[in-house]
Amino acid sequence: MKKLVQILLFSLITASWLTPQPVMASLKRADMVVAGSSCAACLIRIEKRLKARPGVLKAMVSVYRPYAAIVVYDTAKTSMKDLAKVFAAENATAVKVIDHEIAEVPVLLLPLYK
Numbered sequence: 515m516k517k518l519v520q521i522l523l524f525s526l527i528t529a530s531w532l533t534p535q536p537v538m539a540s541l542k543r544a545d546m547v548v549a550g551s552s553c554a555a556c557l558i559r560i561e562k563r564l565k566a567r568p569g570v571l572k573a574m575v576s577v578y579r580p581y582a583a584i585v586v587y588d589t590a591k592t593s594m595k596d597l598a599k600v601f602a603a604e605n606a607t608a609v610k611v612i613d614h615e616i617a618e619v620p621v622l623l624l625p626l627y628k
Contacts, residue, residue, distance in 0.1 A: 540588050540589040540590045541571075541586065541588060541589075541615065541616050541617070541618070541619065542586070542587055542588075542589055542613055542614065542615055542616065543584065543585070543586050543613075543614060543615075543616045543620070544583075544584070544585045544586075544594060544597070544608075544611060544612070544613045545582070545584055545610075545611070545612045545613075545625065545626040545627065546582070546583050546584075546608040546609065546610060546611040546612070547580050547581055547582055547583070547608070547610045547627050548560065548575060548581040548582075548583050548601065548607075548608060549581075549607050549608075549609045550601075550605055551581070551604055551605065551606035552579075552581065554577040556604050557575050557576070557577050557581060558575070558577065559604060560575050560583070560600060560601060560604050560606065561573055561574065561575035561583075563600045563603065563604075564583075564585055564597065564600050567587075567592055567596065567600065568591050569587050569588045569590070569591025569592030569596075570585060570586070570587045570588075570592060570597075571586045571587060571588065572584070572585070572586040572620070572623060573585045574623045576625060580627050582625035582626070582627040583608065583625075584623045584624075584625055585597060586616070586619055586620065586623070594611070594613060610627065612626060
């Protein structure tokens with residue numbers, strides 16, 4: 515029994531999901547407000563399309579006013595122009611965009627706009 519506990523403990527310690535993610539030099543976080551779309555289904559579709567873009571590591575779009583959106587992306591693989599195309603596909607735009615570099619991917623995305 516003791517041996518089994520040791521094996522389980524060792525596997526938990528060495529699990530890849532417990533190790534911190536490597537710091538990427540090209541990481542950015544964009545906080546914005548979605549304008550032109552207030553339909554919950556449309557906002558959810560925008561979030562799904564953002565998550566599907568190559569280079570996007572995390573995305574969140576709120577279905578509550580002021581419809582805040584957060585995107586964490588790798589600038590080596592995508593840009594704000596590419597992300598703007600996602601909004602344009604849903605006849606929406608991103609306004610009040612604050613785009614800044616970050617050191618690592620946040621665990622929890624909390625919007626700046628409330």
